[in-house]
Amino acid sequence: KQEGRGRYCHYRADLLNDQDEGQRLTKALVTSLKTAPGEFSVVYQPQFELATGRVDGLEALIRWTHPEFGPISPARFVAMAESRGMIHQLTEHLVRCILRDLWSLEKPPEPGLRFAINVSARQITDARLDGLLNPLFEQIRRLGWHPELEITETHLMNLSEDALERLRTFRDEGIRVAIDDFGTGYSSLAYLHSLPVHTIKIDRHFVSCLEDTLPVEDRDRVIAAILALAEVFGLEAIAEGIETSQQQSALLALACKRGQGYFLARPQPWSSGLLAPKKL
Numbered sequence: 001k002q003e004g005r006g007r008y009c010h011y012r013a014d015l016l017n018d019q020d021e022g023q024r025l026t027k028a029l030v031t032s033l034k035t036a037p038g039e040f041s042v043v044y045q046p047q048f049e050l051a052t053g054r055v056d057g058l059e060a061l062i063r064w065t066h067p068e069f070g071p072i073s074p075a076r077f078v079a080m081a082e083s084r085g086m087i088h089q090l091t092e093h094l095v096r097c098i099l100r101d102l103w104s105l106e107k108p109p110e111p112g113l114r115f116a117i118n119v120s121a122r123q124i125t126d127a128r129l130d131g132l133l134n135p136l137f138e139q140i141r142r143l144g145w146h147p148e149l150e151i152t153e154t155h156l157m158n159l160s161e162d163a164l165e166r167l168r169t170f171r172d173e174g175i176r177v178a179i180d181d182f183g184t185g186y187s188s189l190a191y192l193h194s195l196p197v198h199t200i201k202i203d204r205h206f207v208s209c210l211e212d213t214l215p216v217e218d219r220d221r222v223i224a225a226i227l228a229l230a231e232v233f234g235l236e237a238i239a240e241g242i243e244t245s246q247q248q249s250a251l252l253a254l255a256c257k258r259g260q261g262y263f264l265a266r267p268q269p270w271s272s273g274l275l276a277p278k279k280l
């Protein structure tokens with residue numbers, strides 16, 4: 001269609017190429033995970049106390065840059081690693097990169113920060129997870145920070161009893177658990193109540209709906225409802241994907257206490273500037 005009317009092309013070839021590309025990428029990922037640790041890195045996105053602009057959390061996000069394919073979105077390669085049973089290796093690289101950054105800290109900054117990593121639901125019952133995360137948790141605590149695990153809502157809903165038990169153990173050990181992308185899955189109230197979680201991360205879809213053009217009550221309704229839900233269950237709430245000052249003000253007006261997004265700070269490599277407050 002882009003090329004104008006009355007033209008046709010052999011779409012099959014494109015489809016095959018896409019499929020091909022996917023397979024080549026998956027193969028490359030498997031190889032890189034095994035042999036090229038230098039291709040993996042980590043960036044951190046600060047989380048803010050919205051009223052003050054103070055940084056009160058960091059989320060670690062993995063990066064992969066392949067010499068031929070360039071930087072690949074984690075949304076893509078994390079799923080590939082999962083499907084190839086290699087998410088553990090991916091997390092190994094993540095933890096190694098984070099530890100290197102944390103060790104480089106001379107004096108521990110700002111105590112009380114939440115330090116979050118994303119984990120796949122299927123890792124929770126992996127017997128190797130403790131061995132992998134314990135050194136990280138130890139280091140985070142040494143800095144006076146609080147470890148947090150982010151798990152996507154859609155996956156949380158399908159956890160086995162074993163996995164839930166594991167999450168309860170995490171909770172008892174003082175590890176916080178956050179429901180990522182909240183609102184995209186279908187948590188029932190009863191289920192939400194029984195989950196050992198501390199934080200709800202309001203999916204950025206709802207934040208992007210905070211637009212001027214809708215009547216105020218409509219645009220605010222869903223977030224107001226999620227915040228009320230969090231309050232009822234005694235959970236912390238954080239809005240993700242804040243891209244404009246308008247969204248930030250709307251969230252503040254709704255009494256949303258915490259936020260994260262490009263408007264406040266982009267994910268970035270480790271540096272001393274990471275914890276700088278946002279001037280409001």
Ligand code: C2E
Binds near residue numbers: 062180204263
């Ligand atoms: P997520 O955990 O929901 O992370 C938030 C994603 O939104 C990140 O993308 C972040 O860069 C992006 N983001 C942050 N602020 C904004 C904003 O204001 N606007 C927009 N449009 N986007 C924003 P990223 O880094 O590409 O990660 C995508 C997803 O990949 C993550 O979603 C998470 O589910 C997964 N992921 C990333 N790192 C890891 C990891 O180490 N392990 C696992 N298992 N999954 C990971």
Ligand code: MG
Binds near residue numbers: 059
């Ligand atoms: Mg996350």
Ligand code: MG
Binds near residue numbers: 180181201
């Ligand atoms: Mg998220």
Ligand code: MG
Binds near residue numbers: 180181
């Ligand atoms: Mg997400």
